[in-house]
Amino acid sequence: SGIEQLHQFLDGSKTAKASFTQKVISKTGRAGQNASGTMSFLRPGKFRWEYTKPYSQLIVADGSKLWSYDKELNQVVIKPMSQALGATPAALLAGSNDFQKNFTLKEDGASDGLEWVEATPRNNEAGFERVRIGLKANLPQVMEVRDNFGQTTVLLFSSFERNPTLPADAFIFTPPKGADVVGE
Amino acid sequence: CSPQAAKQDLPARPQRESIQRFSLEARIAIRQPGSSNTIRMNWEHAHNTDLIGFAGPLGNQLAELQRDSLGARWISADGERQEARDADQLLARLTDTPLPLDSLALWALGRVSDRAENVQRDPDNRLLLATDMGWTLRISRYENDTPNALPAMLEIEHDTLRIRLAIEAWQL
Numbered sequence: 368s369g370i371e372q373l374h375q376f377l378d379g380s381k382t383a384k385a386s387f388t389q390k391v392i393s394k395t396g397r398a399g400q401n402a403s404g405t406m407s408f409l410r411p412g413k414f415r416w417e418y419t420k421p422y423s424q425l426i427v428a429d430g431s432k433l434w435s436y437d438k439e440l441n442q443v444v445i446k447p448m449s450q451a452l453g454a455t456p457a458a459l460l461a462g463s464n465d466f467q468k469n470f471t472l473k474e475d476g477a478s479d480g481l482e483w484v485e486a487t488p489r490n491n492e493a494g495f496e497r498v499r500i501g502l503k504a505n506l507p508q509v510m511e512v513r514d515n516f517g518q519t520t521v522l523l524f525s526s527f528e529r530n531p532t533l534p535a536d537a538f539i540f541t542p543p544k545g546a547d548v549v550g551e
Numbered sequence: 552c553s554p555q556a557a558k559q560d561l562p563a564r565p566q567r568e569s570i571q572r573f574s575l576e577a578r579i580a581i582r583q584p585g586s587s588n589t590i591r592m593n594w595e596h597a598h599n600t601d602l603i604g605f606a607g608p609l610g611n612q613l614a615e616l617q618r619d620s621l622g623a624r625w626i627s628a629d630g631e632r633q634e635a636r637d638a639d640q641l642l643a644r645l646t647d648t649p650l651p652l653d654s655l656a657l658w659a660l661g662r663v664s665d666r667a668e669n670v671q672r673d674p675d676n677r678l679l680l681a682t683d684m685g686w687t688l689r690i691s692r693y694e695n696d697t698p699n700a701l702p703a704m705l706e707i708e709h710d711t712l713r714i715r716l717a718i719e720a721w722q723l
Contacts, residue, residue: 391593391610395602399576399593400720402610416609421719422578426608435608437589439704439717440580444589455609494611494628512611515628520610547580549587 369484370472375505376529382409383460385527389418394517407531408461412448413538416457427540428461434540443542445550456510456522459486459498475499481508505529564699565723567660572597574722575659580715583647590645592716596656601638605645616641618652648712654684659718661690661702685709694721 384407391399400421408414416426423438428448436443462469468489475483481501488495494515501509506529510522542548574595581588590613593604601618616638617624623638635641642650657663663670667683675698681688692704705716 389610391606393593393604395595397574422717424578424608435589437578437580437608437717440578440589440715442580442582442587442589442715444587455607455611457609514612515630516604516612516615516626518604518612547582547587549582 369474369477369482369500369502372482372502372505373472373484373500373507376502376507379505380410380529382530382533383407383528384531384533385524387525388523390521392519392521406457406460407533407537408457409533409538410461412461414457414461415537425540426457427538428457429538429540434542436540436542436546441546443540443546443548443550445548456498456512456520459510459512460507470498561695561700562723564697564701566699567662567701570660570723572723573660575718576720577716577718579717581646581712582714583712586647588645594659601652601656614644646712646714648709650714651684651686654686655707658683658686658688658705658707659702659716661693663688694718 384405386403386405388401388403390401393399402418402422403420404416404418406414406416412428412430414428418424424435426433426435431448433446433448434443470486470488473485475485477483481503484500484502485497486500487497496513496515498513499511500507506527508524508527512520577592577594579590579592581590589608591606591608591610593606595602599620601616603616604612605614606612612628614625614627618638623635623641625633625641625644633641638652639649642652654664661678663678663681663683667681669680669682670678671680673679677693677698677700678690687708689706690702690704691706693700694703701718701721703718705718707714
């Protein structure tokens with residue numbers, strides 16, 4: 368079942384790596400641009416989310432701070448992790464695996480080869496309404512996060528690797544010379 | 552390749568003075584003492600209505616600003632709502648200084664008000680630099696090199712507040 372696959376994934380992957388494409392569909396049904404890139408995480412709380420197309424932006428959570436660097440805007444923003452993560456697929460994937468504590472899970476059927484789970488946050492400060500996760504071979508293939516504004520962020524994963532060895536500095540970020548570094 | 556859509560397949564643009572409604576997707580770097588930030592902006596603008604979504608770098612929507620003839624409303628992700636007569640005050644939740652939304656709609660298109668000073672233009676008469684309504688405006692890149700091209704990288708500054716806008720996509 369979807370829930371079993373989710374638990375297998377959460378319990379069975381200390382680290383993971385994947386490519387993704389992200390599409391945001393606004394409340395008025397307008398699809399925004401596709402963005403794509405790669406992500407990796409080390410549970411709990413460390414992840415690297417890198418957009419390479421159409422813009423280049425790197426977001427690194429090192430366990431205590433969240434660094435986001437936008438190359439074109441040449442700015443690095445540092446934020447405490449608690450405040451910045453909120454309702455993001457990254458936080459769900461890389462969070463501590465007591466998923467059950469923060470979400471009520473519901474089977475949401477099977478379609479196009481995936482078994483789906485619907486996760487609804489237990490408290491309403493999570494900043495989103497619900498997330499649907501489509502899994503196959505105990506790995507998430509699709510995540511749909513529907514926020515409180517009726518906007519849906521759809522993430523399609525590919526070449527998902529479970530427990531790859533990751534570079535030692537995967538979750539360390541050093542601001543490039545000349546970039547504006549702002550934030551706490 | 553260029554960060555936005557490949558340059559050749561962009562539609563021919565109308566005269567910028569004729570554009571009454573647009574929607575754009577942009578990343579904004581806000582630099583000001585205390586609360587600097589990089590956020591995503593999804594802006595649907597028409598004559599006197601605006602709908603702007605502000606999202607975090609991972610796409611999670613943080614707040615929404617709505618403006619119409621009745622006034623302006625700011626709704627945060629945690630459901631908090633604030634109303635005001637005009638949107639500029641509400642934008643101060645983001646930028647500490649009220650941001651002139653109507654002027655921003657003009658500047659984003661590469662236009663300035665008729666009271667702008669030391670206006671500099673490029674050989675195609677496209678705006679490069681100006682001081683308008685007390686703000687310094689700089690356009691450092693256009694989406695391509697046609698005379699009607701729309702801005703792709705814009706910077707506005709006022710006292711200690713500097714906002715940089717990387718506009719990824721336009722829809723007219």
